[in-house]
Amino acid sequence: MKKSEIVVPVVEKEFSELSSAERELVDAARAIARDAYAPYSKFRVGAALRLKSGRIVTGSNQENAAYPSGLCAERTALFYAGAQYPDDPVVALVVTAMREDNQFAAVAAPCGGCRQVLLETADRHKHPYPVYLAGSNSVKIVADCRLLLPINFDASSL
DSSP states (O other), X not given: OOOXXXXXXXXXXXXXXXXXXXXXXXXXXXXXXXXXXXXXXXXXXXXXXXXXXXXEEEEEOBOOSSTTOOBOXXXXXXXXXHHHOTTSOEEEEEEEEEOTTSOBOSOOXXXXXXXXXXXXXXXXXXXXXXEEEEOSSEEEEESSGGGGSSSOOOGGGO
């Protein structure tokens, strides 16, 4: 038997330590989270991504009474960017979430389905990108989105 360990390096920064470009993305994710359609979970998620061109694309979770017909914020933003700007790779993604009491959650990490889409988006453009998990007081940063799904299924698996 061989045993191995998977370690995902995470850097944590206070908001004051972020660059202006990083703060701009966090602000965009927070703004779009406020308008998420989440009448069932009351957990409003916002995602903001920056494309190589400098464009910012946002998305929020969109719930539906007929589960699982809704869509997560990350996929809303990534699919929109892929459809509207197919040749413009993602260079950074921020995810944040608000609880029912309108306070930001300590951290909101992408679900498994979203992690798969993050991975495919990076592979599509051969351009990995950092993911910022913006909490109430700080941001956890994973330098390469592919690290969020370490044992993954990709095109080489087909």
